[in-house]
Amino acid sequence: MNFGLTEEQEVLRSVTRRFLDERAPMATVREIMESPEALDEKLWTGMAELGWLGLVIDEDHGGAGLGWVDLVVLLEETGRGLLPSPLISTSLAPAAISEFGTAEQKQRYLPSLADGSAIGTLAVLEESDVVGPDGIALSGTPDDGGYRLNGTKRFVHDAGAATLFIVPFLADGNDIKLGIVEANAEGVATKSYATMDETKRMADIAFDNVPVSSDAVLTGDGTAALARLLDLAAVAVTAEMVGAMDKDLEITSQYAKDRVQFDQPIGKYQGVKHPLAEMYVDVETSRSLLYYAAWCVQEQPESLPLAAARAKRTRASRSSASASMAYSCTAPSVSRRSTTFSCISNAPSGRFRRSETPTTTTVA
Amino acid sequence: MDFNLTPEEEAFRDEVRSFIREHLSPEGRKDPNFMGNWLKSVREKRWVGFNWPAEYGGGGGGIMEQVILKEEMSKAGGPPLGTSMMGLQWVGPAIIEYGTEEQKQQFLPDILDSAYQWCTGYSEPGSGSDLASLQCKAVRDGDEYVVNGQKIWTSGASYSKWIILLTRTDSDVEDKHDGITCLLVEMDSPGVEVRPIKNMAGSSHFAEVFFDNVRVPVKNLLGEEGKGWAVTVSALAHERSGISEVAGLISQLAQVVQLAKRTRKNGRPASEDPGIRRRLSKADAMIEGMRLNGQRFLTKQLKGEKLSSETSINKLHRAFLAIEFGELALEIQGSASQYTSRPADEDDDDLGRWASGALGWPAVVIGGGTPNIQRNIIAERILGLPKD
Numbered sequence: 001m002n003f004g005l006t007e008e009q010e011v012l013r014s015v016t017r018r019f020l021d022e023r024a025p026m027a028t029v030r031e032i033m034e035s036p037e038a039l040d041e042k043l044w045t046g047m048a049e050l051g052w053l054g055l056v057i058d059e060d061h062g063g064a065g066l067g068w069v070d071l072v073v074l075l076e077e078t079g080r081g082l083l084p085s086p087l088i089s090t091s092l093a094p095a096a097i098s099e100f101g102t103a104e105q106k107q108r109y110l111p112s113l114a115d116g117s118a119i120g121t122l123a124v125l126e127e128s129d130v131v132g133p134d135g136i137a138l139s140g141t142p143d144d145g146g147y148r149l150n151g152t153k154r155f156v157h158d159a160g161a162a163t164l165f166i167v168p169f170l171a172d173g174n175d176i177k178l179g180i181v182e183a184n185a186e187g188v189a190t191k192s193y194a195t196m197d198e199t200k201r202m203a204d205i206a207f208d209n210v211p212v213s214s215d216a217v218l219t220g221d222g223t224a225a226l227a228r229l230l231d232l233a234a235v236a237v238t239a240e241m242v243g244a245m246d247k248d249l250e251i252t253s254q255y256a257k258d259r260v261q262f263d264q265p266i267g268k269y270q271g272v273k274h275p276l277a278e279m280y281v282d283v284e285t286s287r288s289l290l291y292y293a294a295w296c297v298q299e300q301p302e303s304l305p306l307a308a309a310r311a312k313r314t315r316a317s318r319s320s321a322s323a324s325m326a327y328s329c330t331a332p333s334v335s336r337r338s339t340t341f342s343c344i345s346n347a348p349s350g351r352f353r354r355s356e357t358p359t360t361t362t363v364a
Numbered sequence: 365m366d367f368n369l370t371p372e373e374e375a376f377r378d379e380v381r382s383f384i385r386e387h388l389s390p391e392g393r394k395d396p397n398f399m400g401n402w403l404k405s406v407r408e409k410r411w412v413g414f415n416w417p418a419e420y421g422g423g424g425g426g427i428m429e430q431v432i433l434k435e436e437m438s439k440a441g442g443p444p445l446g447t448s449m450m451g452l453q454w455v456g457p458a459i460i461e462y463g464t465e466e467q468k469q470q471f472l473p474d475i476l477d478s479a480y481q482w483c484t485g486y487s488e489p490g491s492g493s494d495l496a497s498l499q500c501k502a503v504r505d506g507d508e509y510v511v512n513g514q515k516i517w518t519s520g521a522s523y524s525k526w527i528i529l530l531t532r533t534d535s536d537v538e539d540k541h542d543g544i545t546c547l548l549v550e551m552d553s554p555g556v557e558v559r560p561i562k563n564m565a566g567s568s569h570f571a572e573v574f575f576d577n578v579r580v581p582v583k584n585l586l587g588e589e590g591k592g593w594a595v596t597v598s599a600l601a602h603e604r605s606g607i608s609e610v611a612g613l614i615s616q617l618a619q620v621v622q623l624a625k626r627t628r629k630n631g632r633p634a635s636e637d638p639g640i641r642r643r644l645s646k647a648d649a650m651i652e653g654m655r656l657n658g659q660r661f662l663t664k665q666l667k668g669e670k671l672s673s674e675t676s677i678n679k680l681h682r683a684f685l686a687i688e689f690g691e692l693a694l695e696i697q698g699s700a701s702q703y704t705s706r707p708a709d710e711d712d713d714d715l716g717r718w719a720s721g722a723l724g725w726p727a728v729v730i731g732g733g734t735p736n737i738q739r740n741i742i743a744e745r746i747l748g749l750p751k752d
Contacts, residue, residue, distance in 0.1 A: 001373075001428060001666065002366045003659040069365050253747045268750040270736070273743035280742050281677045288656035289649065295365050310649040 003291070005073065013073050019050065020081035029082050029199070037161040037192065038084040038201045044116055052087065054114025057094045061110035068232075068297035072239040072290060079243025084199040086119050086158035088236045093120020095232050096166045096178060100218040100225045109164065109180065121162040122229060123153040123205055132230060133168075133223040136176050138207065140169040146213040147171060147179065152206050159203035160192035166218075167207075168226045176222035179212040186210065228301075231308040235293045238308075238315045242286050245315070249279045286315040367659070369432075376429055380436040383409065388442055402443050403478050412446035413456060413476050420460055420468060421476050427665050431607050438611030450520065451475035451482040455528050458546075458595050462587035467548070480525035485515040485549075485573060486596065493737050495530075496540045496593060500575065502531035502547060509533075509547060509585070511578040521558045521571035524551055534590055546592035548584040555579075565723035566704065607658035609682060613651045616689055620644065623714060624696050634696045643692055647685060654678045673745040676738040683729040683738075690722030
């Protein structure tokens, strides 16, 4: 029994944090946020050089050959730093190809994903707004051993920056298959847009008779593969949220120590300190659920679906509450910094949108 | 990171499981001598006081073995490993750490043999969360202490033979944690009076205990005079890891889920109601979170690090769940949940079964430190916020 990180994982954490502190401080994050695809080429190259992009790709295909616990360490840090980048998206694509691809597909796609010259993403959501096999209706009409895709994917993370998409579709009206589609393929049109989380970009992808040859279709049961990939996605997204929440708590606790009103630090009031204690409970419990799920990915795959659901459920339901807590502690000097954090919580409510009031640097 | 057991740990788990299969059969449980036989056989296994050092009659079980034993027993719904609960949990460990050789000889075997009950005389009418402000007074008089004062919320006082009692021997101290003295007092001593308190669930587990010139021999002093606070701190530290509670919580949740499945609301099972489902799934994730938090605490302990304030996390989850299970069961059951016992002319076993649980939460929520105290601990000791 050992529910702790290895020395190497602790080093990965501190190296990551140092890199982000130096190369992507908040001022830089804000600049990247404003760029069309929320992606900075130089930073991306730096991330590739550190081996982040191929972290879970095996060494034979140019990756570091590490596991999902390592990836979660990394994503917790990028979540802490609110790093705008398609890191999660491009970590899921090689997961799909590594687990369900042929030897030829691995050879063809993994090395370029590992070195960052290719960016991948998972294109799942459709008009149904159902995240899962039941929501897939994109039609794949048999054609010359492969398929022709027609339909639209919506709210696809980082689709504007991506060079290849993993696309679940309904093959011949029957079963779900996963196709690898290159972004510049004939008949593919992407339309990017900003959403409430300004560190992320999403896009619609329209497929107009797009050919997917037989050697671009992943093997095995597509329904099971999609379910597995969505579990991995839940783990990855939860990791970012936990990291962001942890930073939220750190900032807010510090503010509660520094901010003096009625002649004492506001952190002395139980009305402030108790909600902060609750945030701590949420962060740590989410972290426990998260790391167990990450461990399950490779060591106990049969336990992953439940572990991932529990982790994401807890994190998602608490992060908006915690963001709101961070607000109420720091108001009225709500900085853009902390509102940016809140956006990551995917809170469905407009009150977490970035404030347009003059920003202060008190919290940042 | 590795959640697997070592081969040795697996072997021990299998040993526990086969013991359970042998001694906890449904037929065996119906035997009138079941409990006596059970206590005898777990005592022979040295599983009573399993974490106590072997030289004092305990099992000398390592941290990991303790967790395995407790978890397997809890999963099997087995009877307790020994019935001198307070003795095993608080008094024995305190005597092992602070007791004289004579005290060890006198008390430890009886606790392990489930010979009688102990109660803990800590809280007073004016001293609950702020326990160190306690006023129950002990004055040295020759070879005896003379005790005057009152304790309250003393669990099991009416059926205990001994009480471990915190008294104040010195009021003239700068730090109120000083001047506290721990005495071991026989409950049938002249001047001890127990008045049971009936709680809102109808049980009289708690009591007030009054001390009127009770004379306690000095040989029953535990630890040093004036240094009694240390004795309680050591004892309280055992309570908060939370791992062994999880199996019990899983079984409680399963019972509420079953209730939701067999209870119909608006023409369909309550288990199909999205609101109910959401609450059940929240409880499920929280329990799993407690289990995994517990594993992290356990990892720390296995590395030889001391656990501190982080265990308050699970205490807060535990408090939430105690209230939530009660409320959820009542909400599922609807109006009929108001029965506190099943009416004689009804045959639905659910009637009267849930109200007492819903009314029993204060013992769980308040005992060992209220939620607000836990929040203070986290905020001040972990987050470093200024003290009140």
